[in-house]
Amino acid sequence: MRKLPGLSETHIDHRAYPPGVAYMDGQYLPMKEAKLSVLDYGFLHSDATYDVVHVWAGAFFRLEDHLNRFFRGMEELNLSIPYDKAQTREILHNCVALSGLKSAYVEFICTRGTSPTFSRDPREAENRFIAFSIPFGSVANKDQMEHGLHLAVTDVLRIPPGSVDPTVKNYHWLDMVKGLYAAYARGADTAVLIDGKGNVSEGPGFNIFVFRDGEVSTPIASVLLGVTRQTVFDICSGMGIPCHARDVSVEDLKGADEVFVTSTAGGVMPVTRIDNKPVGAGGVGGFSEKMMAAYWEMHNDDSFREAVSYP
Numbered sequence: 001m002r003k004l005p006g007l008s009e010t011h012i013d014h015r016a017y018p019p020g021v022a023y024m025d026g027q028y029l030p031m032k033e034a035k036l037s038v039l040d041y042g043f044l045h046s047d048a049t050y051d052v053v054h055v056w057a058g059a060f061f062r063l064e065d066h067l068n069r070f071f072r073g074m075e076e077l078n079l080s081i082p083y084d085k086a087q088t089r090e091i092l093h094n095c096v097a098l099s100g101l102k103s104a105y106v107e108f109i110c111t112r113g114t115s116p117t118f119s120r121d122p123r124e125a126e127n128r129f130i131a132f133s134i135p136f137g138s139v140a141n142k143d144q145m146e147h148g149l150h151l152a153v154t155d156v157l158r159i160p161p162g163s164v165d166p167t168v169k170n171y172h173w174l175d176m177v178k179g180l181y182a183a184y185a186r187g188a189d190t191a192v193l194i195d196g197k198g199n200v201s202e203g204p205g206f207n208i209f210v211f212r213d214g215e216v217s218t219p220i221a222s223v224l225l226g227v228t229r230q231t232v233f234d235i236c237s238g239m240g241i242p243c244h245a246r247d248v249s250v251e252d253l254k255g256a257d258e259v260f261v262t263s264t265a266g267g268v269m270p271v272t273r274i275d276n277k278p279v280g281a282g283g284v285g286g287f288s289e290k291m292m293a294a295y296w297e298m299h300n301d302d303s304f305r306e307a308v309s310y311p
């Protein structure tokens with residue numbers, strides 16, 4: 001590569017990448033080598049769908065659910081890949097096995113790709129599949145897991161379902177990023193966005209739940225149908241605790257006894273402050289603690305785990 005005059009060494013590719021293994025264009029590669037064309041519409045137009053599943057203690061958790069959501073998303077967006085579900089599952093297993101990671105964040109993506117003529121007609125693009133396994137990451141760090149997240153309720157509107165179907169996992173995140181900056185300006189850790197009716201929707205990478213008077217609720221509209229959200233429904237059903245998907249107002253959220261957020265990236269994570277005020281009695285509540293324990297316990301259930309065969 002020819003160096004431009006005045007461009008110092010530090011401008012040339014010395015970026016650090018996490019360890020891990022990616023799959024693209026039929027090959028397994030170290031993360032550092034997994035690179036995409038700048039002409040890919042996944043990058044230029046956020047024209048893509050994806051999913052994230054985690055591996056915990058050497059086994060995938062609810063992989064079947066993540067694969068189903070991914071394949072449904074591709075169908076809705078008129079995207080396709082040359083692999084069926086079984087082959088995709090095998091690629092994901094291989095990425096994790098080759099990465100050697102026992103706790104991993106495993107993302108798989110289908111982008112619109114590019115067309116050889118750079119045509120603007122999406123039907124002419126060659127869709128692309130990429131998968132990777134990197135170390136497990138969480139929405140909440142260790143301190144936030146122990147003491148709870150501080151959430152800001154922003155007035156940022158989650159992109160409306162009439163524009164982008166929120167149940168198809170997507171990269172339309174400018175609203176989320178706007179919410180994050182608004183939250184940081186108020187000293188909060190993360191943000192929740194609102195839906196078109198002014199109710200609570202979701203945040204950057206998570207669904208939200210409120211617990212009040214022994215019942216659990218989560219927003220019904222303008223949200224991704226999270227796999228962790230489904231796990232909370234399953235746990236509540238096993239415990240005989242009512243759990244409803246319904247409109248959750250900002251008042252419902254602020255008046256809750258306990259609040260927690262859910263994501264494959266971190267599981268069930270407590271929220272102990274909203275807009276600088278304590279939630280309920282303050283501190284991580286007993287119900288949230290029970291949910292967190294039950295969530296990780298469920299990782300031992302053979303109907304949800306799929307062990308990786310490491311070399």
Ligand code: PLP
Pocket residue numbers: 052202203204205206207223224225226227228229262263264265
């Ligand atoms: N909502 C959004 C916008 C997300 O991106 C995510 C996960 O990344 C979630 C909710 C939680 O979904 P899941 O529990 O399937 O990880």
